[in-house]
Amino acid sequence: MIRMENVHKAFGSNQVLRGMDLNIPRGSSMVIIGGSGTGKSVALKCILGLIQHDEGKIFVDGKETGTGDRDAFLARFGMLFQGGALFDSLPVWQNVAFRLLRGSLMRPLEEAREIAIDKLRRVGLRANVADLLPAELSGGMQKRVGLARAIAAEPEIIFFDEPTTGLDPIMAGVINDLIREIVTEMGATAMTITHDMSSVRAIADNVAMLHDGVIQWTGPVGDMDQSGDPYLDQFIHGRAEGPIEAVR
Amino acid sequence: MNALMLFLAVIGRLMLDTLGAIGRVSQFTARAVSHIVRPPFYPREFANALMNIGWLSLPVVGLTAVFTGGALALQIYAGGARFNAEAVVPQIVAIGIVRELGPVLVGLMIAARVTSSIAAEIATMKVTEQIDALVTLSTNPMKYLVAPRVLAAFITVPMLVAVGDVIGIAGGYLVGVQNLGFNAAAYLQNTVDFLEPIDIISSLVKGAAFGVIASVMGCYYGMSSGRGAQGVGRATKGSVEAAAVLLLAANFLLTGIFFSV
Numbered sequence: 001m002i003r004m005e006n007v008h009k010a011f012g013s014n015q016v017l018r019g020m021d022l023n024i025p026r027g028s029s030m031v032i033i034g035g036s037g038t039g040k041s042v043a044l045k046c047i048l049g050l051i052q053h054d055e056g057k058i059f060v061d062g063k064e065t066g067t068g069d070r071d072a073f074l075a076r077f078g079m080l081f082q083g084g085a086l087f088d089s090l091p092v093w094q095n096v097a098f099r100l101l102r103g104s105l106m107r108p109l110e111e112a113r114e115i116a117i118d119k120l121r122r123v124g125l126r127a128n129v130a131d132l133l134p135a136e137l138s139g140g141m142q143k144r145v146g147l148a149r150a151i152a153a154e155p156e157i158i159f160f161d162e163p164t165t166g167l168d169p170i171m172a173g174v175i176n177d178l179i180r181e182i183v184t185e186m187g188a189t190a191m192t193i194t195h196d197m198s199s200v201r202a203i204a205d206n207v208a209m210l211h212d213g214v215i216q217w218t219g220p221v222g223d224m225d226q227s228g229d230p231y232l233d234q235f236i237h238g239r240a241e242g243p244i245e246a247v248r
Numbered sequence: 249m250n251a252l253m254l255f256l257a258v259i260g261r262l263m264l265d266t267l268g269a270i271g272r273v274s275q276f277t278a279r280a281v282s283h284i285v286r287p288p289f290y291p292r293e294f295a296n297a298l299m300n301i302g303w304l305s306l307p308v309v310g311l312t313a314v315f316t317g318g319a320l321a322l323q324i325y326a327g328g329a330r331f332n333a334e335a336v337v338p339q340i341v342a343i344g345i346v347r348e349l350g351p352v353l354v355g356l357m358i359a360a361r362v363t364s365s366i367a368a369e370i371a372t373m374k375v376t377e378q379i380d381a382l383v384t385l386s387t388n389p390m391k392y393l394v395a396p397r398v399l400a401a402f403i404t405v406p407m408l409v410a411v412g413d414v415i416g417i418a419g420g421y422l423v424g425v426q427n428l429g430f431n432a433a434a435y436l437q438n439t440v441d442f443l444e445p446i447d448i449i450s451s452l453v454k455g456a457a458f459g460v461i462a463s464v465m466g467c468y469y470g471m472s473s474g475r476g477a478q479g480v481g482r483a484t485k486g487s488v489e490a491a492a493v494l495l496l497a498a499n500f501l502l503t504g505i506f507f508s509v
């Protein structure tokens with residue numbers, strides 16, 4: 001469903017992506033792992049067109065991104081940003097229901113609010129946070145509101161940038177289950193970035209490891225432990241010694 | 249020779265940068281205007297902008313105008329006394345406020361109050377990825393953030409200028425009648441008789457132009473903000489500087505157009 005071919009992206013002299021290839025089948029859950037600063041978030045933004053890649057091609061459903069109707073293209077996506085990116089002038093429920101309050105997916109106010117509260121419940125938040133402002137929430141709560149917003153309009157393709165970072169282990173488990181459920185029950189295609197190996201095992205159908213601007217290893221999650229790839233081994237076992245330098 | 253080349257190179261670069269900036273700002277303004285006239289519209293954002301730019305600016309505009317009008321009356325009285333022309337206070341206050349000081353001071357206050365807050369707000373949204381989030385939620389930031397603010401400023405700043413004009417004249421009137429011994433009815437009569445429609449029209453046109461300049465600069469600098477808190481700081485500072493300078497330049501230009509004959 002999503003295919004990246006030889007994608008390059010540099011910021012000035014900082015070469016971030018150097019020919020990234022990736023294929024995500026429809027209805028599957030892909031998890032991207034890789035060191036901090038290797039360009040995982042940049043890769044997501046390139047697919048969405050928030051950042052223009054310098055070279056290479058990205059296809060969604062066989063159609064190259066950046067061509068055709070951008071609104072229709074974006075309406076298929078949901079995205080959880082690494083920093084939450086909640087609109088701080090709007091109360092929580094209007095953040096979650098943002099898409100449902102305007103534009104082509106507009107619903108009546110009451111219904112939008114009900115959907116928002118239902119989505120909040122699914123990420124483990126009570127209805128009484130609905131009327132708070134994002135600044136009044138803890139970091140982990142903001143993250144979960146961001147998650148609720150990403151799934152509110154039930155998009156076909158969902159990107160999660162570190163969904164469980166900053167959450168306690170129980171809540172991380174709830175979120176992992178939720179992401180799994182969205183893929184298996186709603187048939188969505190998911191692409192998740194995470195540093196949490198237990199999340200990887202809980203969420204992933206396939207895993208891809210980004211290193212040095214290219215996909216170093218990719219395969220089904222079951223093959224991850226017997227990959228024989230020294231980079232991947234070092235990463236999943238969190239060893240300081242190995243081919244990946246600790247100072248980057 | 250080398251020094252001269254270097255000098256020319258610096259001048260050349262500066263001119264190219266300036267031309268580039270003018271091009272980018274013009275393009276940005278054109279895009280903002282095109283989004284004002286094309287649906288979808290965001291009435292709630294527009295209402296908020298009207299409130300923030302128009303209504304909440306009233307106190308600062310009123311205070312600025314009343315003190316300026318009062319001071320102007322005192323100055324003209326003192327200056328006029330040197331050649332026995334004290335009697336022209338009402339006329340000069342009226343013309344000074346309506347043609348120049350009203351629009352300029354209101355414009356500068358708007359640059360200080362509105363431009364800075366628009367720039368800081370949008371720049372913060374940019375650095376915290378809220379602008380990216382808007383885009384992924386199928387909402388065009390030009391339409392959702394920029395268009396309502398520019399339209400609201402275009403509508404409300406002329407009104408603020410009108411209010412400033414009236415209050416400025418009232419400030420001169422108070423000082424004139426209370427301190428300088430003018431007859432109240434005669435002061436008002438002189439003011440009304442002296443002002444021409446063109447004075448008032450120019451005042452309002454300036455207000456509309458300044459409103460557009462102030463809001464566009466806030467939005468432009470906010471949207472092109474760099475990363476981090478420093479980026480927000482730079483954007484805010486740059487927006488107010490640019491708005492103030494452009495506004496004064498536009499004032500000169502408009503004064504030339506309206507009153508050069």
Ligand SMILES: Nc1ncnc2c1ncn2[C@@H]1O[C@H](COP(=O)(O)OP(=O)(O)OP(=O)(O)O)[C@@H](O)[C@H]1O
Pocket residue numbers: 011014016035036037038039040041042043082
């Ligand atoms: N808008 C930008 N302008 C300039 N450089 C950028 C920009 N966005 C990202 N970068 C650079 O690109 C590189 C990759 O950033 P990215 O955010 O994708 O890392 P990441 O893999 O998501 O890391 P983490 O796991 O820490 O989130 C970094 O070196 C960063 O400095």
Ligand SMILES: [Mg+2]
Pocket residue numbers: 040041042082161
């Ligand atoms: Mg990241």
